[in-house]
Amino acid sequence: MAPSFRVGLVQMAMSTDPAANVERAVAGVRDAAKAGAQVVCLPELYRSPYFCQREDAALFDLAETVPGPSTEAFARAAKDSGVAVVVPIFEKRATGLYHNSAVVIDSTGELLGLYRKMHIPDDPAFYEKFYFTPGDLGFRAFDTKAGRIGTLICWDQWYPEGARLTALKGAAVLFYPTAIGWHPHEKEQHGTNQREAWRTIQRSHAIANGVYVAVVNRVGHETPPEGGPGLEFWGSSFVADPFGVVIAEAGQGEQVVVAEVDLARMEDVRRNWPFLRDRRIDAYSGIERRFLD
Amino acid sequence: MAPSFRVGLVQMAMSTDPAANVERAVAGVRDAAKAGAQVVCLPELYRSPYFCQREDAALFDLAETVPGPSTEAFARAAKDSGVAVVVPIFEKRATGLYHNSAVVIDSTGELLGLYRKMHIPDDPAFYEKFYFTPGDLGFRAFDTKAGRIGTLICWDQWYPEGARLTALKGAAVLFYPTAIGWHPHEKEQHGTNQREAWRTIQRSHAIANGVYVAVVNRVGHETPPEGGPGLEFWGSSFVADPFGVVIAEAGQGEQVVVAEVDLARMEDVRRNWPFLRDRRIDAYSGIERRFLD
Numbered sequence: 001m002a003p004s005f006r007v008g009l010v011q012m013a014m015s016t017d018p019a020a021n022v023e024r025a026v027a028g029v030r031d032a033a034k035a036g037a038q039v040v041c042l043p044e045l046y047r048s049p050y051f052c053q054r055e056d057a058a059l060f061d062l063a064e065t066v067p068g069p070s071t072e073a074f075a076r077a078a079k080d081s082g083v084a085v086v087v088p089i090f091e092k093r094a095t096g097l098y099h100n101s102a103v104v105i106d107s108t109g110e111l112l113g114l115y116r117k118m119h120i121p122d123d124p125a126f127y128e129k130f131y132f133t134p135g136d137l138g139f140r141a142f143d144t145k146a147g148r149i150g151t152l153i154c155w156d157q158w159y160p161e162g163a164r165l166t167a168l169k170g171a172a173v174l175f176y177p178t179a180i181g182w183h184p185h186e187k188e189q190h191g192t193n194q195r196e197a198w199r200t201i202q203r204s205h206a207i208a209n210g211v212y213v214a215v216v217n218r219v220g221h222e223t224p225p226e227g228g229p230g231l232e233f234w235g236s237s238f239v240a241d242p243f244g245v246v247i248a249e250a251g252q253g254e255q256v257v258v259a260e261v262d263l264a265r266m267e268d269v270r271r272n273w274p275f276l277r278d279r280r281i282d283a284y285s286g287i288e289r290r291f292l293d
Numbered sequence: 294m295a296p297s298f299r300v301g302l303v304q305m306a307m308s309t310d311p312a313a314n315v316e317r318a319v320a321g322v323r324d325a326a327k328a329g330a331q332v333v334c335l336p337e338l339y340r341s342p343y344f345c346q347r348e349d350a351a352l353f354d355l356a357e358t359v360p361g362p363s364t365e366a367f368a369r370a371a372k373d374s375g376v377a378v379v380v381p382i383f384e385k386r387a388t389g390l391y392h393n394s395a396v397v398i399d400s401t402g403e404l405l406g407l408y409r410k411m412h413i414p415d416d417p418a419f420y421e422k423f424y425f426t427p428g429d430l431g432f433r434a435f436d437t438k439a440g441r442i443g444t445l446i447c448w449d450q451w452y453p454e455g456a457r458l459t460a461l462k463g464a465a466v467l468f469y470p471t472a473i474g475w476h477p478h479e480k481e482q483h484g485t486n487q488r489e490a491w492r493t494i495q496r497s498h499a500i501a502n503g504v505y506v507a508v509v510n511r512v513g514h515e516t517p518p519e520g521g522p523g524l525e526f527w528g529s530s531f532v533a534d535p536f537g538v539v540i541a542e543a544g545q546g547e548q549v550v551v552a553e554v555d556l557a558r559m560e561d562v563r564r565n566w567p568f569l570r571d572r573r574i575d576a577y578s579g580i581e582r583r584f585l586d
Contacts, residue, residue: 119571138576158568160453160501161577168585197500197537197566204497207490208453244490273490275451278412281581283431284454288574292461 003264005146007173007212008037008083009257011237011250013220018047018062022069026077028256033081035258038107038146041086043218044154044177045100048090053224053231055130063092071103071111079109084144086151088177090131091116100132102151102177104142112142117153118162125183125231128155141169147261151175157198157215161287163205173212173261174205180217181233195234203244210242210270212261219252242269296557298439300466300505301330301376302550303339304530304543306513311340311355315362319370321549326374328551331400331439334379336511337447337470338393341383346517346524348423356385364396364404372402377437379444381470383424384409393425395444395470397435405435410446411455418476418524421448434462440554444468450491450508454580456498466505466554467498473510474526488527496537503535503563505554512545535562 010028014021025042032040045051047070051059064070070089078085084107091101091114100117116135120128139162141150150171156162157176166174180198182191206213216237223230235252239259248259270276286292303321307314318335325333338344340363344352357363363382371378377400384394384407393410409428413421432455434443443464449455450469459467473491475484499506509530516523528545532552541552563569579585 118573118576121571123565123567134573139579155571158501158566159572160457160497161572161580164453165577165579165585168579168582170584170586193536193538200493200537201497201500204453204494204501207494208451208497243486244493245486272416273451274416276584278414278448279452279454279583280411280427281583283411284458284581286432286458286461287454287580288577289461290572290574291463291569292458293463 004260004262005038006036006258006260007214007239008032008035008040009214009216009237009239009250010040010042011217011219011235011255011257012043012046013254014046014049014218016049021047022073026073029074029077029083029085030081032256032258033083035256037083037258039084039086039144039149041175041177041214041216042088043216044088044179045090046088049222050179050218050231052128052131053125053222055127060098060131063090063098065092066103066114067111071105074105075109075111078105078107082107084146086175086177088153097133098131099135100128100153102153104144104149104151106144108145112144113140115140115151115153117156119155119159121155139165139169141166141171147172149173149175151177154178154180157202160205160208163209167209167211171211172263172266173214176202176213176215178215178217179233181231184229184232187232195236199238203240203246206240206242207244208275210266210273210275212242213240219254242266297553297555298331299329299551299553300507300532301325301328301333302507302509302530302532302543303333303335304510304512304528304548304550305336305339306547307339307342307511309342314340315366319366322367322370322376322378323374325549325551326376328549330376330551332377332379332437332442334468334470334507334509335381336509337381337472338383339381342515343472343511343524345420345424346418346515348420353391353424356383356391358385359396359407360404364398367398368402368404371398371400375400377439379468379470381446390426391424392428393421393446395446397437397442397444400438405437406433408433408444408446410449412448412452414448432458432462434459434464440465442466442468444470447471447473450495453498453501456502460502460504464504465556465559466507469495469506469508471508471510472526474524477522477525480525488529492531496533496539499533499535500537501568503559503566503568505535506533512547535559
């Protein structure tokens, strides 16, 4: 493995036209590659607006298979630009069986594997339990030509267990393709604390595990066709180093962010703050219970 | 359980005289009680300087039994002031068997139980593996008259597993008595990032679990009797609410901090960001392994 590699985050807004979204995401991958990225990640469900704002069975039509339109487009784009790509998709696995997934494609165009979102949220305007069956592939890491990476998706970001298990599989960086935003009526009172909590929990995964964390959010104010306040996606994509220091960060517009994953820095942090050495693996069995009452 | 209760943190410096440290800690508990605290916590190993800066078998003389001088002094102080107290002690359990522990004493003076530090560090000037056998009581919560609390100790603060297990036992607040400081030669270059990582990981436990976190550090520049640069304990004790917002915070001098644990706020945060609902307890078994290679 090279002593370092560069990751690229494509922070973008989505239109209602899947083909246009694919085209713009391909352009983003190309831009990230030009800026030096070797592994590029798109936002969660990059191919459409965030349709989970409502429960509508017709929207399952947005799903695609693996292989399918996204993997075809990005196998080609990855090979053309010579970069690995993490492609989040709305996966149709079988009739009536859907996942919120991410495909990892290497810089050769080869499909390295699939991650299926393990933790599925369900909150007002984030009705994901209606659409997505929880993942059954567990937490995973993938060997790209550039380096070993892990991917999780959005709501997974609130769970230290997912980060830990992916890091224990040897990932040097955890990608979190994301679709998180403000309810407009909450933004003034709670917006700052919500985004700060989101940054904090993900920076903490970097610290606890001595890994890089790369978070890719969407941007834009998306309102559903039937009207309503919609969601203001807050962008703010970032990369944190293994000590939780934010080394690259986007604002709230469309933007490509590139940052270095430095394996020597990881080695240094883990030598000096050797958390992995002292885990009490004999005493964690309660983690697999719902509540210890 | 009352709908809210107040916690007090006694941030203090330690002298080489154990009796004087006990006396000053008792005064701190009294001050915290006067300021409205109902559960008060002292810093880790409050009864002596941080002796783990060197390995010296003679220093086992600093240890005490349970019951012993600390529990006697604080059973009385707790009852006198009408507050529960978390008393971190250097515990002598048997000849040649020592722990880094915390006793929880209720406001009646009753000993509710003991926690023994589970994760033991060992780094230059923090030679704890020489002194302390890792805890064998697991992660615990205790019902004080004021509310249900958990306690962990210092190095435990870097482990999401310890926070999770204590929260799953129903604690409303996690106390972290602590002795963390800067190596003077590292302070200028790394000091800010070190303290920020420490704050971040502990705020993340509040967020991940929807609990309050109360961290009590010591202050003062302690140099060992044989000379050397010593350690500058950075104080900065704080309380974070269930969304990771710091609601009370000390500087770098001696100080008593009081903050409210509001169970209605916990309920509100956990309803709106229902992380406990969606844990994938079927998929966490790797947590109990050292590395997934």
